[in-house]
Amino acid sequence: MPYYIGDVIRDDKRLIARTPEKFRETGIEVRLNTRVDEIDADEKVLRLSDGTLLSYDVLVLGTGTTPFVPPIPGVDLEGVFTLKKLTDALRIKSHLKDGNCRKALIVGAGFIGMEMVEALRLLGIETQIVHRGTTPVNRWDPELSGLILEALKRNGVPFLTKTEIHSIEPGKDHLLRLNTNRGELEADMILLALGVRPDVRLAGELGLKIGRTGAVQVNFSQQTSRGGIYAVGDCCEVFHRVSKRWVHIPLGDIANKQGRVAGRNIAGRPLSFPGVVGAQSFGIFDLELAATGINEKEALESGYHPVSSVTWGNALAGPMPDQKKVGLKLIADRSTGRLLGAQAVGEKGVVSRINALSVALWSGLGIDEIGYLDLAYAPPFGGSWDVIHNAAQALARKL
Amino acid sequence: MPYYIGDVIRDDKRLIARTPEKFRETGIEVRLNTRVDEIDADEKVLRLSDGTLLSYDVLVLGTGTTPFVPPIPGVDLEGVFTLKKLTDALRIKSHLKDGNCRKALIVGAGFIGMEMVEALRLLGIETQIVHRGTTPVNRWDPELSGLILEALKRNGVPFLTKTEIHSIEPGKDHLLRLNTNRGELEADMILLALGVRPDVRLAGELGLKIGRTGAVQVNFSQQTSRGGIYAVGDCCEVFHRVSKRWVHIPLGDIANKQGRVAGRNIAGRPLSFPGVVGAQSFGIFDLELAATGINEKEALESGYHPVSSVTWGNALAGPMPDQKKVGLKLIADRSTGRLLGAQAVGEKGVVSRINALSVALWSGLGIDEIGYLDLAYAPPFGGSWDVIHNAAQALARKL
Numbered sequence: 113m114p115y116y117i118g119d120v121i122r123d124d125k126r127l128i129a130r131t132p133e134k135f136r137e138t139g140i141e142v143r144l145n146t147r148v149d150e151i152d153a154d155e156k157v158l159r160l161s162d163g164t165l166l167s168y169d170v171l172v173l174g175t176g177t178t179p180f181v182p183p184i185p186g187v188d189l190e191g192v193f194t195l196k197k198l199t200d201a202l203r204i205k206s207h208l209k210d211g212n213c214r215k216a217l218i219v220g221a222g223f224i225g226m227e228m229v230e231a232l233r234l235l236g237i238e239t240q241i242v243h244r245g246t247t248p249v250n251r252w253d254p255e256l257s258g259l260i261l262e263a264l265k266r267n268g269v270p271f272l273t274k275t276e277i278h279s280i281e282p283g284k285d286h287l288l289r290l291n292t293n294r295g296e297l298e299a300d301m302i303l304l305a306l307g308v309r310p311d312v313r314l315a316g317e318l319g320l321k322i323g324r325t326g327a328v329q330v331n332f333s334q335q336t337s338r339g340g341i342y343a344v345g346d347c348c349e350v351f352h353r354v355s356k357r358w359v360h361i362p363l364g365d366i367a368n369k370q371g372r373v374a375g376r377n378i379a380g381r382p383l384s385f386p387g388v389v390g391a392q393s394f395g396i397f398d399l400e401l402a403a404t405g406i407n408e409k410e411a412l413e414s415g416y417h418p419v420s421s422v423t424w425g426n427a428l429a430g431p432m433p434d435q436k437k438v439g440l441k442l443i444a445d446r447s448t449g450r451l452l453g454a455q456a457v458g459e460k461g462v463v464s465r466i467n468a469l470s471v472a473l474w475s476g477l478g479i480d481e482i483g484y485l486d487l488a489y490a491p492p493f494g495g496s497w498d499v500i501h502n503a504a505q506a507l508a509r510k511l
Numbered sequence: 512m513p514y515y516i517g518d519v520i521r522d523d524k525r526l527i528a529r530t531p532e533k534f535r536e537t538g539i540e541v542r543l544n545t546r547v548d549e550i551d552a553d554e555k556v557l558r559l560s561d562g563t564l565l566s567y568d569v570l571v572l573g574t575g576t577t578p579f580v581p582p583i584p585g586v587d588l589e590g591v592f593t594l595k596k597l598t599d600a601l602r603i604k605s606h607l608k609d610g611n612c613r614k615a616l617i618v619g620a621g622f623i624g625m626e627m628v629e630a631l632r633l634l635g636i637e638t639q640i641v642h643r644g645t646t647p648v649n650r651w652d653p654e655l656s657g658l659i660l661e662a663l664k665r666n667g668v669p670f671l672t673k674t675e676i677h678s679i680e681p682g683k684d685h686l687l688r689l690n691t692n693r694g695e696l697e698a699d700m701i702l703l704a705l706g707v708r709p710d711v712r713l714a715g716e717l718g719l720k721i722g723r724t725g726a727v728q729v730n731f732s733q734q735t736s737r738g739g740i741y742a743v744g745d746c747c748e749v750f751h752r753v754s755k756r757w758v759h760i761p762l763g764d765i766a767n768k769q770g771r772v773a774g775r776n777i778a779g780r781p782l783s784f785p786g787v788v789g790a791q792s793f794g795i796f797d798l799e800l801a802a803t804g805i806n807e808k809e810a811l812e813s814g815y816h817p818v819s820s821v822t823w824g825n826a827l828a829g830p831m832p833d834q835k836k837v838g839l840k841l842i843a844d845r846s847t848g849r850l851l852g853a854q855a856v857g858e859k860g861v862v863s864r865i866n867a868l869s870v871a872l873w874s875g876l877g878i879d880e881i882g883y884l885d886l887a888y889a890p891p892f893g894g895s896w897d898v899i900h901n902a903a904q905a906l907a908r909k910l
Binding site for chain 1: 752762763764765766767768784785786787788789790791792793794799801802803860862863864865866867868869870871873874876880883884885886887888889891892893895896897
């Protein structure tokens with residue numbers, strides 16, 4: 113009988129509603145709130161923290177990631193959160209429910225932090241971002257992420273840059289006080305949104321090979337370095353089709369694909385995971401952000417000769433009312449003319465364009481071809497020369 | 512000095528505002544409302560209808576299309592329109608302006624007719640569609656175009672099927688009466704939206720080769736069968752990368768690309784037109800429709816072995832509020848597993864998905880790969896398994 117061991121059955125309300133009993137009917141034994149203390153891979157036996165021993169033929173590790181918590185005093189205080197699992201979300205919701213949370217601090221400016229800014233502002237909570245760097249979401253270059261800063265400003269969210277956090281302690285006017293190199297900040301809630309690290313405790317104990325990214329090494333069948341043990345999802349690496357490197361990109365869609373690939377291989381219907389191109393998106397207020405491929409720094413590290421350009425256009429054709437600005441940065445390789453990456457930001461049609469460019473990256477298309485791609489033109493959805501065409505042609509002239 | 516001869520300078524208000532004098536400053540001689548009566552391609556001389564002779568080194572034909580007008584009595588009556596050029600639109604607007612147009616009939620159910628339905632309904636004009644067939648917009652198969660019928664119903668637009676038109680005459684209660692095999696219909700305006708035919712009068716007189724589509728044959732440099740004469744836009748054919756045939760697809764984005772290709776070649780900076788995949792879209796009321804590639808009938812004609820499936824999904828991830836339905840039909844070739852075409856309809860994210868699939872078609876991707884494409888996942892823009900993935904995997908199981 114297949115076993116599933118974890119604290120929740122996927123972060124999805126519909127699945128959580130399926131109790132372990134429901135799963136047992138379909139032939140799956142589910143054990144929630146269960147910790148695996150030790151794995152004997154020679155004997156193929158797991159020891160749970162309650163002492164139970166479970167034997168297996170095939171083991172799949174889906175241990176995910178753990179949020180990074182900075183080594184400063186006070187991170188355990190009530191009102192200090194990380195956000196990774198559904199249980200984290202439920203804890204945050206319950207903290208907000210009593211109505212005493214009037215002000216929130218978000219430490220970190222990654223996309224989880226950005227999504228939470230919007231959620232908190234929509235609840236009417238005064239929200240402020242505290243960031244070590246100067247611009248939000250590193251994945252997007254400052255030429256584009258500038259639009260996020262404007263959106264934060266429009267929505268009354270201060271963005272504190274170059275701020276190192278030192279400690280958290282009980283506050284005076286609010287529940288908590290955050291001490292930083294730029295002074296004290298008080299709030300009723302502090303969200304530490306400083307990224308995640310692959311959880312490789314069990315993998316390490318099993319002696320599985322860990323990649324340079326810190327995540328579990330797998331092959332195209334999701335097999336780890338040890339026979340009979342697979343790894344899937346945020347705890348393992350994934351092959352990047354553009355950089356040709358194994359990378360760590362903890363995203364839900366990749367995890368889903370890896371799970372299906374492992375399942376197919378375990379079930380004897382072989383399937384290779386074709387890898388990723390690094391497509392990613394999120395929304396904040398009225399902005400869409402999306403990116404794919406690699407940026408100029410990663411391109412240099414991978415041995416390419418990147419050239420880039422930023423093109424501003426519209427998500428709708430010129431004569432349409434209610435124009436929506438779209439910024440598109442393209443990065444190509446000077447020696448081959450191939451697209452290496454794209455970043456976009458705007459009020460509409462951003463994910464749409466990045467998805468088309470993701471397929472172009474997947475297929476290894478060159479900038480010249482991208483300048484003449486056949487896209488589904490109609491004025492409500494773009495110009496007869498789409499911003500994709502204009503951006504590719506502008507970049508082709510620089511090659 | 513380059514010459515431009517036509518009735519308007521592109522159907523674009525900003526360009527129309529540029530007078531012939533403005534163009535002359537940039538070195539282009541523009542002659543509006545000018546007809547070319549005859550071309551002597553041996554002597555390289557044009558004769559205009561006022562008798563003027565113009566000589567040329569290179570001639571570009573961009574004669575476009577003419578709307579099909581059925582050979583029935585009454586098509587010349589006041590209030591009967593076709594819609595192809597800006598001047599047609601201006602005539603229709605002026606007819607609507609006097610406020611006496613309370614009811615309109617649209618003959619034909621192509622995408623121009625559909626776009627006009629929405630425009631007229633938004634003006635509060637009672638509008639009815641009269642169609643020879645049973646479903647609108649042939650490009651989309653009935654499984655998907657059914658959503659258009661629902662949208663028409665919701666917006667109070669009757670859709671008369673299997674209706675042949677016999678004649679138009681002055682009406683009693685309204686300006687016009689349309690006589691059909693299903694009775695008389697009265698209206699203050701009749702739009703004949705029955706498609707277009709390539710205008711090859713001059714091309715025919717020049718002895719240029721005309722393709723089986725009825726449009727001017729060109730090569731990948733937009734050269735016609737006669738040296739020194741190029742053709743671009745709706746009057747000529749274009750290479751379809753999926754069917755590998757030369758086809759006639761009169762769309763503005765294709766025309767723009769062909770114009771640029773011809774210009775580059777004439778100017779001595781060679782460029783080949785890479786062809787199209789048949790991407791197309793339009794919007795009607797709250798629906799988006801888009802399609803790309805070829806349908807099952809065209810696939811059979813091109814020697815493929817089509818298999819298809821229709822998948823319904825959402826434009827947003829499952830847990831998001833305000834779900835938006837998307838229907839996606841995929842067609843693949845059984846012998847190679849390659850994608851041949853896609854059709855989509857829905858309330859959001861339709862063009863986005865068809866554009867991604869257009870790039871997949873452009874690159875010749877197989878259905879298996881499309882099932883695992885890396886797309887920019889975030890809940891506001893799609894599920895972790897997008898409808899593209901689900902549709903491709905469903906179709907792969909049928910191959």
